[in-house]
Amino acid sequence: MVAFCPFCHNLLFVEENLQGKLQFTCNVCPVFFPVKKLILFRNFYKLKEIDDVLGGEEAWKNVDSTEERCPACSHDRAYFMQLQTRSADEPMTTFYRCCNPDCNHNWRD
Structure with a gap:
């Protein structure tokens, strides 16, 4: 939850008052609101799989193989396969997939 000032709509910051209690304070308006309960949110985002970045199984259909x-x-x-994953002045990233159908391990160079 992000708290905003009801008067100027700026972001409220959490500060400690003279009594040692936490309060929301606006840096623009002379207003403050006491913090009544602890609010905690955690978001764990799912990392993309390497196949999702490369285009899935369809992207590996017509690629060459090498001795690696x-x-x-x-x-x-x-x-x-080689893809430009960073800016244009950086070298291309080479992605590999094992030719062994039982393995199909992905890695990059």
């Missing part, structure tokens, strides 16, 4: 050892199963070939 899989770190998971030590298979000696891997599919690869």
Whole structure:
């Protein structure tokens, strides 16, 4: 919850008053409101899977393979694709997928 001043609509900040209690204070208006209860929110956002970023299974259909050892199963070939993930002056990022159908491990270089 974000508290806003009812008069000037600026953000209210939490400060400690002279009695040691917490209060919402506006930096523009001379108003304050005592904090009556603890309000706590936590949001845990789901991280994107690497396949979601690369375009899913469909993106790996027509890619080339190269001699690259899989770190998971030590298979000696891997599919690869290169994407520009950072700004234009940075090098492209190479993404790999193991050619072993039992493994299908993804990693990047």
